[in-house]
């Protein structure tokens with residue numbers, strides 16, 4: 001049949017979302033050994049696999065990656081201290097331990113690794129005040145407060161942590177604008193808002209939040225392009241579709257942003273030739289923005305393609321969070 005006869009759907013384009021192009025883009029990532037970016041991002045390789053896997057799950061195409069090869073690779077990233085590095089042989093860090101566990105939970109093989117050693121690694125990073133560091137070098141950040149609580153919740157071991165101390169650190173990081181920063185006194189930033197809300201949701205302490213004031217601050221992240229930014233005066237960026245919208249979803253205020261215009265912005269950031277989504281139109285796509293752009297479409301209720309529903313706390317499909325017994329935060 002001649003080419004022009006093929007419909008958008010036959011080309012894998014649904015309401016402007018180039019599904020097949022994004023699947024091919026993600027599948028191609030592990031073959032780009034001739035590109036400097038492949039080697040420059042070795043230190044966060046395990047996060048890259050996590051981002052690709054989330055995107056494929058939301059598109060209903062999770063079987064397009066080699067499951068056994070990925071599970072074997074993830075296990076090769078675990079160190080003797082129980083933590084995981086961003087690549088085989090790299091030092092343990094909470095960021096990559098989180099990505100590793102999220103991958104294993106999505107493949108339903110968390111029982112194949114030693115949870116007690118991971119719990120011990122996480123507990124080793126909390127100091128007497130309850131603050132949490134990302135690794136043995138001691139950098140503190142509300143990101144790590146969330147990740148430590150999330151990792152323990154995967155093993156239903158939150159009771160082994162000084163939760164009051166973690167929650168107090170998060171509460172002290174709340175600002176007058178209703179937002180949260182990376183530490184007490186830190187400027188409000190959409191991504192830090194997500195980490196603090198996700199930690200409070202797991203701990204059942206969303207009562208600490210000034211819901212309407214924070215939702216107002218988050219809704220003000222939307223610019224006339226329809227895109228969302230991370231802080232006042234900053235440019236819109238497709239990944240903030242996730243940081244801002246997951247926060248609004250946790251607060252039950254997603255309708256406070258114009259979802260239709262947000263979807264249009266995310267679709268405008270697609271690379272319709274080679275696949276993938278960039279931070280904004282005209283920039284180079286990467287797997288991080290492809291993942292968080294598709295997460296944004298899912299949260300915004302994009303309905304031209306059946307996207308899986310994403311859990312706003314754990315950043316994985318709701319059906320997988322349910323299977324792992326992680327949805328109890330909804331009742332808090």
Ligand SMILES: CN(C(=O)[C@H](Cc1cnc[nH]1)NC(=O)OCc1ccccc1)[C@@H](Cc1ccccc1)C(=O)N[C@@H](Cc1c[nH]c2ccccc12)C(=O)NO
Pocket residue numbers: 044047095098143146147191192194195237239279286288
């Ligand atoms: C190290 N990273 C960043 O600093 C990105 C860069 C960026 C992308 N768009 C605008 N800037 N920024 C970023 O992740 O911001 C979110 C953030 C920043 C600081 C603290 C918390 C969250 C990105 C990688 C990156 C680098 C350069 C370009 C694109 C992606 C990154 O790994 N971010 C991490 C941040 C993060 C990890 N775990 C978290 C838990 C909660 C919140 C955030 C994270 C991530 O999203 N993992 O899943």
Ligand SMILES: [Zn+2]
Pocket residue numbers: 237238239240279289
């Ligand atoms: Zn971004």
